[in-house]
Amino acid sequence: MRTHARPWWQRALLTREMLTILILVAAWVVASAVVQGFDGPLTITYLVLDVAPVLLIALPMTLIIATGEIDLSVASVVGLSSVTFGLLHQAGFGLWVALPASVLLGAVCGAVNGTLVAYGGLPSLAVTIGSLALYRGLAVGLLGTTAVTDFPESWTDGATENLGESPWPVVTLGLVVLIAVFAVLLHATPFGRNVLDIGRSSEAARFSGVDVKRTLLVLFVLSGAVSALAGVYYTLRYGSARGDNATGMELQVVAAVLLGGVSIFGGRGAIHGVVAGVLLIGVLSSALRLEGVTVNVINIVIGTALVVSVVAPRIAGGLRVRRRPAVGQGS
Amino acid sequence: MRFTSVLAAGTAAVLALGLTACGGGGDEGGDGASGETEGATITMLPKNLGNPYFEASTAGAEEAAEELGATVDEVGPDTASPDSQVPFINTAAQQGVSALVISANDPTAIGDALDEARSAGTKVVTFDSDTEPQYRDLFVNQASAEGIADKQLELISDQIGGEGEIAILSASANATNQNAWIAIMEEKLASDYPDIELVETAYGDDDDQTSFDKTAALLQSHPDLKGIVSPTTVGIAAAARYVSTSEYKGKVAVTGLGTPNQMREYVDDGTVEAFALWNPTDLGYLATQAAAALVAGDITGEEGDTFEAGRLGEYTVGADGEVLLGEPFVFDKSNIDDFDF
Numbered sequence: 125m126r127t128h129a130r131p132w133w134q135r136a137l138l139t140r141e142m143l144t145i146l147i148l149v150a151a152w153v154v155a156s157a158v159v160q161g162f163d164g165p166l167t168i169t170y171l172v173l174d175v176a177p178v179l180l181i182a183l184p185m186t187l188i189i190a191t192g193e194i195d196l197s198v199a200s201v202v203g204l205s206s207v208t209f210g211l212l213h214q215a216g217f218g219l220w221v222a223l224p225a226s227v228l229l230g231a232v233c234g235a236v237n238g239t240l241v242a243y244g245g246l247p248s249l250a251v252t253i254g255s256l257a258l259y260r261g262l263a264v265g266l267l268g269t270t271a272v273t274d275f276p277e278s279w280t281d282g283a284t285e286n287l288g289e290s291p292w293p294v295v296t297l298g299l300v301v302l303i304a305v306f307a308v309l310l311h312a313t314p315f316g317r318n319v320l321d322i323g324r325s326s327e328a329a330r331f332s333g334v335d336v337k338r339t340l341l342v343l344f345v346l347s348g349a350v351s352a353l354a355g356v357y358y359t360l361r362y363g364s365a366r367g368d369n370a371t372g373m374e375l376q377v378v379a380a381v382l383l384g385g386v387s388i389f390g391g392r393g394a395i396h397g398v399v400a401g402v403l404l405i406g407v408l409s410s411a412l413r414l415e416g417v418t419v420n421v422i423n424i425v426i427g428t429a430l431v432v433s434v435v436a437p438r439i440a441g442g443l444r445v446r447r448r449p450a451v452g453q454g455s
Numbered sequence: 456m457r458f459t460s461v462l463a464a465g466t467a468a469v470l471a472l473g474l475t476a477c478g479g480g481g482d483e484g485g486d487g488a489s490g491e492t493e494g495a496t497i498t499m500l501p502k503n504l505g506n507p508y509f510e511a512s513t514a515g516a517e518e519a520a521e522e523l524g525a526t527v528d529e530v531g532p533d534t535a536s537p538d539s540q541v542p543f544i545n546t547a548a549q550q551g552v553s554a555l556v557i558s559a560n561d562p563t564a565i566g567d568a569l570d571e572a573r574s575a576g577t578k579v580v581t582f583d584s585d586t587e588p589q590y591r592d593l594f595v596n597q598a599s600a601e602g603i604a605d606k607q608l609e610l611i612s613d614q615i616g617g618e619g620e621i622a623i624l625s626a627s628a629n630a631t632n633q634n635a636w637i638a639i640m641e642e643k644l645a646s647d648y649p650d651i652e653l654v655e656t657a658y659g660d661d662d663d664q665t666s667f668d669k670t671a672a673l674l675q676s677h678p679d680l681k682g683i684v685s686p687t688t689v690g691i692a693a694a695a696r697y698v699s700t701s702e703y704k705g706k707v708a709v710t711g712l713g714t715p716n717q718m719r720e721y722v723d724d725g726t727v728e729a730f731a732l733w734n735p736t737d738l739g740y741l742a743t744q745a746a747a748a749l750v751a752g753d754i755t756g757e758e759g760d761t762f763e764a765g766r767l768g769e770y771t772v773g774a775d776g777e778v779l780l781g782e783p784f785v786f787d788k789s790n791i792d793d794f795d796f
Binding site: 161162164166170174271273284364369371410416419420 | 545548565
């Protein structure tokens with residue numbers, strides 16, 4: 125048993141997640157002070173609406189990356205779910221049928237990925253690059269070059285309207301609930317402990333009785349279902365069901381998750397860090413756009429932040445390892 | 456423990472943030488002053504940045520703004536995907552600009568965002584590519600779809616001697632403009648050009664390399680192809696570049712919509728006989744003049760409204776809030792050197 129050199133509250137604050145939260149707060153404070161127009165109520169509204177799909181998908185992605193796996197097919201599931209939702213609406217089904225049906229289809233897409241990864245023993249990177257192409261192909265193939273746009277206004281308004289007079293969109297409630305669910309799942313259940321154990325060492329987890337295969341399958345099914353839910357939201361928000369919706373979003377999701385302090389090698393990660401990572405990208409983009417910075421520069425800033433966030437802990441880790449023996453705490 | 460004190464400051468900042476967030480937003484920027492365009496702020500939002508066509512239209516917008524004493528800011532996404540313009544429209548609403556001049560990537564996906572901007576007092580003028588009419592005040596149309604389709608068919612028919620196989624190399628499969636033109640061309644081909652057969656419509660996604668590759672594929676899969684019509688500036692340049700260095704040069708006609716600067720060398724070397732377009736600088740100029748007339752309150756976008764558009768003269772708003780720039784213009788060896796865009 126190692127005795128801690130710092131009191132518990134310092135350990136809680138000096139984490140990788142707190143660093144992201146701190147940078148987020150700093151970015152917000154600086155933007156509010158410096159960027160004209162950032163201090164308005166519309167900022168919160170647009171920020172939440174813009175980040176909602178990425179934030180949703182980032183939740184299960186956090187757990188998947190924490191096991192050391194990855195799901196790159198998520199944006200294609202968004203597209204496929206969008207098309208399914210649109211086609212069912214066009215075929216005369218009510219949206220209360222189309223919504224669960226689309227989410228179910230997403231779960232099936234996730235189950236296909238999960239089965240190939242967990243029971244087929246294939247690397248998730250390869251499997252989900254394949255299904256990224258497969259699901260996108262199905263989505264574009266099903267709807268062709270057309271779009272379904274005649275969704276009832278009560279639904280499309282619901283995706284964008286605010287809670288009363290507040291600047292917070294109604295979807296905030298759904299986001300908060302799902303964030304809470306995933307936070308509890310990862311941090312307060314045996315399932316969540318298993319996820320992190322698998323990430324540290326899949327072998328060791330299996331020997332200590334964790335059902336690695338079933339855990340992975342469940343995670344991919346969750347990822348598919350939540351991505352499909354994001355697809356329905358995306359469709360209603362833009363009032364347009366199209367096969368090419370959300371193309372490339374998987375990279376935004378992975379970027380946000382890594383920025384939030386989840387290790388790409390698995391074994392560590394926390395939901396609050398990821399939420400901060402998603403919001404940080406949203407705040408930076410929003411502030412830079414208001415400043416009239418071109419989109420290429422915005423991409424450079426976010427890309428740099430991402431690279432630094434992945435590289436910095438490695439460098440810090442390297443320094444710590446080198447210093448440890450001198451302190452007499454060699455592992 | 457310097458890091459700890461930074462954290463303490465951060466925590467304080469969180470609390471301060473909570474307070475300011477409740478304080479609500481400032482009420483900056485324009486509720487369009489009537490009869491006055493001096494100092495008006497106009498946001499120019501093309502489909503994507505780095506496209507020479509939109510660089511020319513922005514130059515026209517800047518020219519008009521200078522005459523009017525207004526300022527123009529050009530912003531835009533790096534890809535022309537359907538939802539990529541939404542954050543920029545939102546930003547314009549947050550800034551409370553007087554007018555937004557936009558070429559729409561999607562007729563509906565940006566509708567809600569435009570609605571919000573308009574309810575914040577921003578006038579919306581679409582140019583080049585329209586949204587559904589209810590989402591904007593005016594649409595400045597570069598040429599009627601009919602006029603463009605007719606002109607391209609006339610050009611290709613002249614160049615291939617009125618008979619044979621042709622193919623179309625379009626932009627993305629969802630492009631509003633191109634799809635409308637292609638639909639009319641298909642109709643007219645069937646009714647007025649019985650000896651010309653459209654064998655394939657390929658999509659180059661307005662990407663140079665993709666368009667180049669699709670041109671190669673078209674020529675390989677249709678050995679009897681006599682002409683390619685590309686109703687997009689990126690596509691026609693890529694197609695001409697491919698044909699100019701291939702065995703098909705002089706045998707397969709390339710025409711469509713292009714810009715003089717991109718097409719000059721292919722007209723000079725004989726790959727391309729003639730192509731059409733409007734003047735995008737004039738288009739940006741007219742759209743900005745129209746936006747200013749809306750901001751000043753001179754017009755409301757009703758059918759029959761007339762306004763003075765600087766050097767282009769007087770324009771009248773047509774049905775569905777449309778303003779038509781004029782007829783498509785044909786560029787060939789005789790006149791191409793008079794243009795620089």
